[in-house]
Amino acid sequence: MFNDSYLRPDWRTPDERPIRDGVGEGLLRVGDDERVIVLTADLGGSTRVKVFQDVYPDRYFDVGVAEQNMAGVAAGLALEGYKPYMSSYATFSPGRNWEQIRVSIALTAVNVNIIGSHGGVASGIYGPTHQGTEDIALMRTLPNMTVLVPADATQLSAAIVAAHEHMGPVYIRAARPPMPDFTREIPFTIGKAYVLREVTTTSKRMVTLLATGATVYEALVASEQLAKEGVECEVINVSTIMPLDGDTIRQSARRTGYVVTIEDHQVVGGLGGAVTEVLSETCPVPIKRIGLQNRFGVSGSWRDVYREMGIDRQGIVRAVRDFVLNRPVVQ
Amino acid sequence: MPAQDLHTIAQQLRRDVITMDYHAGGGHIAGPLSSADLFALLYFGGVAHLNPTDPWWEERDRIVLSAGHYCPLLYASLARVGYFPVEELSTFMQINSRLPGHPERRGDDSTLPGVEATTGPLGQGVSVAVGMALALFLRRSESRVYCVMSDGELQEGQVWEAITFAVRRQLSNLTFIVDANGIQIEHYTEEIVTGEIAAKLEGFGLHVLETDGNDIDKLRATLELAKTVRDEPAAIVMHTTAGKGVSFMERSPVWHDAVITKEQYEQAIKELEK
Structure with missing residues (x-):
């Protein structure tokens, strides 16, 4: 997994x-x-x-x-x-x-x-x-x-x-x-998205979490909570935004049928924008973009601001739950 | 080379500029005309060390045209001194030409030999020239960097950032040359900015030299003097006549850039035959 x-x-x-x-x-x-x-x-x-x-x-x-x-x-x-x-x-x-x-x-x-x-x-x-x-x-x-x-x-x-x-x-x-500091020391491959958690069991509720930067760890932690709730997450570290690893993203999107992007950045133009562009052209699936929703940040400790912006682990769990559970089950 | 011969070359470059702009239906005029004597000196007068048969010769002097809109003058100079065929000047601003509307250095075959930097957005070439001068300094090269700027360009804040850094690093292998022709797109520069250019540059720590930029002997002496300055970059404030050489184009912002009619073209070429 x-x-x-x-x-x-x-x-x-x-x-x-x-x-x-x-x-x-x-x-x-x-x-x-x-x-x-x-x-x-x-x-x-x-x-x-x-x-x-x-x-x-x-x-x-x-x-x-x-x-x-x-x-x-x-x-x-x-x-x-x-x-x-x-x-x-x-x-x-x-x-x-x-x-x-x-x-x-x-x-x-x-x-x-x-x-x-x-x-x-x-x-x-x-x-x-x-x-x-x-x-x-x-x-x-x-x-x-x-x-x-x-x-x-x-x-x-x-x-x-x-x-x-x-x-x-x-x-x-x-x-x-x-x-x-949670990743192994390996060479950085430009243009590769790293699949950190794979959906191997067939589950009725599956979703791909595409995260970048500091939100990758939050997404990993969120995926464990979501698994307990019956939502299986494929978690992918999209550490290269340009060029985007369209193949890995498409493969996962086809497997799960739902995609969530997560970033500490405006969803417009950021990872959310980039993923939406590539999937809408080649593999249209429902997409939820978690990140800054056309608003500026605020001053505060980073954990507080992450919570406020909904990009911490709890915010991710909530957003994914709402997104996936309100959708028809993939057969 | 005697001043009279360089004047003849400068007039040829001016005719090239007018011809290129006329056929392209656009392009800049007044600045290239005011700086033609400078370019004759740099490319033909032995001021800069260049090798047209080996454009990227390691030991060449670098000429960065930060006032990128002067590019018809740059292209004409490069062609006439032998970097590429003169016939190619007729492709100025045409699709797939190596002579785009502003100079581009792309690091591949689309780069015109002799174009040292991508310029046009004012101020940017100044920093690139400073970076090059720093690189040459670091590897103890004897090569010099010439950075050609316009007076309107000095309104860009980046210019002063770049000068500050160049002075701090004591880049005496770098000569800034300001074409003080007194006009910009929509104004005489004095309508926009008050104060003396030389005093401002001096205040930032440059070794400033002033001269008449349309007097070839004086300009040559100033360029040579700039090479002898130690421990600080030199700046030459070159006072010129905008649109130099064409009576109806001189000293007017109208001719900063304009579309040239057939009658104007013929009149201009006639005057520049002198």
Whole structure:
């Protein structure tokens, strides 16, 4: 049922680590390559890139509070053969510098890796100005862009390595608070959705939960509760939003007949939008999108805000229950 | 190369610009005309080290046209100096051309040889040029970066972000060149912005040089002087005449970009034969 090759044996009682911790860890794994350069816009500590400076001080540049310039400098470095990683909060980069990313990076198709930390309402107490809740939408509309949303610090570290090997620009989303670190250390495959819990028994009530980022763990926990209530969930970690793993998503949708998307992001344009686009074209099934419903986040501890937005485990259980139990049973 | 020969080349580039714009039914005019003397110096006058037969030669100087709307002038310069056939200029802004409405560097065969950056949205090329200069500095290259900007472009905040960073990193391998032709799409720049450009650039820490951008000897001396500046990037504020060389196009925002009629085209070419 649960896939042991992706989940750590102790995934039900995991250690907690900020997803963003994977950023610094990953950068140290690729730092041997002298083409790697790290840029930040006065947020080296909180985006966790600063550890790179301790080891490679000559290849670390704080550009100051100037995200637009950071994007252009990264593009210029990349045109000269370097492999820059640029970091800030998602709401500033790719929020404030979206057009610089569009023209200098995406249209030019250069190897710039963009780290958007503090993704989602998970940023919590600093409020909606500092919660990046539209970044996935902003990035996935850009041709040439790859969009990665790792589920925990372990996966984020692997995503940094994958981005280093990838040709073309990559957006990597990170999050702020300590969260369950529950996935196994395996290479990050860009474009692959990971099936964490498979529906093997034939059940009358089945549903596919497609989650991304921090909500993946919430979905896993929710699936155990739902199983007790007779709803069998296939739980899939959609850690690449662009390109989306349409094959895995379609296969699961065909098997269960119902799809729920879960994200700490606006459902419009985010994972919910992306999944709806692909399934409506090729495998139309009823879809429920859990996430920010065309509203901004609020200030508060991340668990409180998750509850308020209905993207915590209880909110997921409620929404899935309503969605599936009010539908005709699949024969 | 003597100034008179470079003037002849600059006039040829101006005729190319007018011809390209006329046949394309669009494109920018006044800025390319005001900067033609600069481009003659950079591409033909030995100011920049380039190799048209090996466009991406590692040791070349990089010329980034941040004022991307000046691209007919860039394309004409690249063609005339030998990067690609002059006949290709007639494809300007046509579908599937390598000469799009603003410069594009795509990292594949669709990139026109010699186009260093994707530019046009003002301010963006400045940061890219700074990134290139940082890269060249890091690998101790002798190559220089020239970043050609317009005066209207200075209204973009990104320009000042980029300058701040370039000054902080002491990128003396970088020369900013501002075409101060005094016009933008809908205005004379002084209607929008007050204050001296040179003083502002100096305030940000650049080594500022001012000159007449349509006087080839003076401009050449200034470009050479800029190469000798140490520990800070240089900026050349190049005072020019918008629409230089065509009497009815000079000093007017109307000719920032416009559709050229047949009569206007013929008159302009006639004046530029001089």
